[in-house]
Amino acid sequence: MPHETTHTSRTAGLPALLKTALVNALIALVLFSLMVGVRTEAGSSGQLTYWTRFGEVAALVAAVFSGSIVIELLRQWIGSTGAEKLVPSAVQHGMSFVGRYLAPALLFFTLLVPVIFYDQRYILDLGILVLTYVMLGWGLNVVVGLAGLLDLGYVAFYAVGAYSYALLATNFGWSFWICLPLAGILAAFWGVLLGFPVLRLRGDYLAIVTLAFGEIIRLVIINWQSLTGGPNGVSGIPRPTFFGIPLDNSDDGLAAKLGIEYSPTHRIVFLFYLILALALLTNWVTIRLRRLPIGRAWEALREDEVACRALGINTTTTKLTAFATGAMFGGFAGAFFATRQGFISPESFTFQESALVLAIVVLGGMGSQLGVALAALAMIGGFELFRGLETYRMLVFGMAMVLIMIWRPRGLIGHRAPTVYLTKAQAISSDLVKEGHG
C-alpha cells in the first residue's frame, strides 16, 4: 500500500538513515525558525518588540535529528523481530487470564480506595475526578459506542445538568436528592431537542451540528447573565447532604449524630462513594439496556442504518432514545460536578472537555465498558503527572492523543464480549465493529 513508503526501506543502511534524519532536521529548522526562533511581545505602549532564541531552535532541531535516528533504529529492530514476539507467549497467556478478572479486581480496589488512602486528600480528589470522567465516558459510550452517533457536543448536557442543579439549589433551596433526577430529566430533554434536527443527518453533518449545539449552549450560558451569572458563574452551590443530614461539624451534622469526631474528609469520602455509585448505575443501566430490544436496535443502527430500517426498526425513536439516555447520564454527572465544586462557570464546559470525553471513549475501545474506565484512568491520571509542567501539559496531552491513535487506532481494549450469543460467548475483535454513520 502506498502509505508504507514513508521511510525508504525497512533495512536501510546507515547513509540512508542519516539522510532521513538530516531531511527531518531541515524541515524542523524551517518550522521552528520563526515560531520558536523569534519571540514577540507587546510592550507597555502597545509597541511590539522581538528578540531571537537561536539556542532553543538549535536544541529542537538537534532533538529532531537524533529522535528520528532512534525511531528509525527502533522501527528496524521491531520490524525484524515482530511486535508479537517481544512479549513471550506465556506472558500473553497470563495477560488474557488477568483480563478476565481485571474488572472485578478494579472495582474491589476502587471500593477500598477511601479506606487505603484515607489520609491522602489529594488521591481522593483525583479519584473523584477520574470517576467523574469514567461516568461521562460511559454516558457518551451509549451515544457513540453503542448507537454509533458521533457526538462532539456532549459537554452541553454536562453543563445543563450542572446549571440545573446550581440554579434550582441556589434559587429554591431544593436538596441534592430532588435536583439530581431533575437535572437528569432536563438534560435528557435537551438531548431529545438536539436529537430532532439531527435525525436526518448522517456522519460528519451530525458531528458539526452536535459541535454547534455544544457551542450554542456555552454561549447562551455566558451571555444570559441575569439567569446564569454569565462568565462569573454560579457560586455558593449547596454541598450534598447524607439524605438530609449535612456533612459538617454542626450539632445536627452526621458526625455529631453518629457520635464520632468530625473530619472534613468525611465529605470527600461521601462524594467518592456518591460518584462511584452514579458511575456504576450508568454502567449497570447500559449493560441492561444492551440486552433489551432498544440496545440491540442501537447496535444495529451503528452497523447499518439502511438494513436497520429494512428490518422495521424505527430509527427515529432509536436515535432519540440513544441521545436522551446518554444526555441523562451527562446531566447526572453535571449535577455531581456542581455540588462537588460548589462553584461553576462556563469555563468548565468548553469543546476541550467534549473532545477529552470522546477521546476516552475511543481510546478505551468503542463499546467496551472496561476499556472506557481504563482510558479515563490513564488519561486523567496521566494528565495529573504533568501538573508540574503547567504550560506544557496540554501540549503533551495532544501529542499523547496523536501517538496513541497511531499506536492503537481501535483503542486499548481491542476485544469485547458480544451482547447476545448462541451457545458460547466468543470475544469480538473491535476491527469488526463499524464506527457507524447513523
Place this chain on the structure above:
Amino acid sequence: MDYFAQQLINGLVLGSIYGLIAIGYTMVYGIVGMINFAHGDVFMIGGFIALITFLILVSLGLTAIPVILLLVLLVSMAITALYGWTIERIAYRPLRHSFRLAPMLSAIGMSFVLTNYSQVAQGARVKPIPPFITGGYTLHESQDGFVIQLSNIQIMVVVTTIVLLAIFTWLVSRTRLGRDMRACEQDQTMAALLGVNVDRTISMTFVIGAALAAVAGLMYLLYYGLVDFFMGFVAGIKAFTAAVLGGIGSLPGAMLGGLAIGLIETFWSAYFSVEYKDVAAFSILIVVLIFMPTGLLGRPEVEKV
C-alpha cells in the same frame, strides 16, 4: 439603507476570510474524507508567521509597503504550507486506512498541540500590530451625515480572495495536479491503479489548504490588527461551519458558505446583538441542515440498499 450597505461590505470581507479557510476543510474532506480539526490552528500559525515576518522586515529598514506585503505573503504561505505537510505526515498518513474516528481524534490532538505550541512559543497575550494599510474611499454620504466607507484593506482582502480563487479554480480544473485530486476524490484505489500518486496528491491537498489558510491569517492580521494563540479555534469552527453549510466537499459551496456565515454574523451584530452573533450563525446552520441535509450545494449521499 446606508447602514445596510456598510454592513454588507463588512460582511463580505469577513466572509472572504472564512471562505479561504473553509476551502482547506472542504478539500481535505473531499479527498481523504476526514475533518481536519487542526486546520483552524494552521490559520492561526499563518497569522503568527506573518506577524513575525512583518516585525523582522520592518526592523531591517524596509519601507516600501507593497514589497513588505509580498514578502510577508510568500514567507507565511511557504512556512505554513510546510506545517500542513508535516501535520499530514505525522498525524494523518499512518491512519489513512484506519477506521473513521481515529484520524479525527488524532486531528483533535494535533489541534491541541498546535494551540499550546503557539502559546508556549509566543506567549498567551494578544499581539497587536499598528495599522499598516490606511486610507480608503467614501462611496456615499447621506444627508444625516452617515458615510459608507470602503477602506483599502477591505479592497485588498476581497481582491486577494478573488485572485486566489481564480488561481485555485484553474489549478483544480486545468492542471495535472487538479486532475489527480479529482481522481482521488472519486476513488483512491482506482486512481492509484491508473498511475496517480495518491500520497503526493493528498500531501499537495494539505499544502494548498494550508497556504490558503496562511493568506487568510495574513488578511485577518491586517484587517483586525492582532493575532493570539486561541484565534484558530473560533475561526476554525466558523469556517468549518461554512464548509458544511455550503455542502462539505464542494469548493464553490465552501466560498458561498463562508460568505453566508460572514454576512449572518455581521448583520446579526449590526441589527440584533453582538453577544449572540455566534449563536445566530450556528442556529442558522442547524436550520439549513434540517431542510437541506447535505448543505446548500452538497450532492445527496447515495444509499446502498
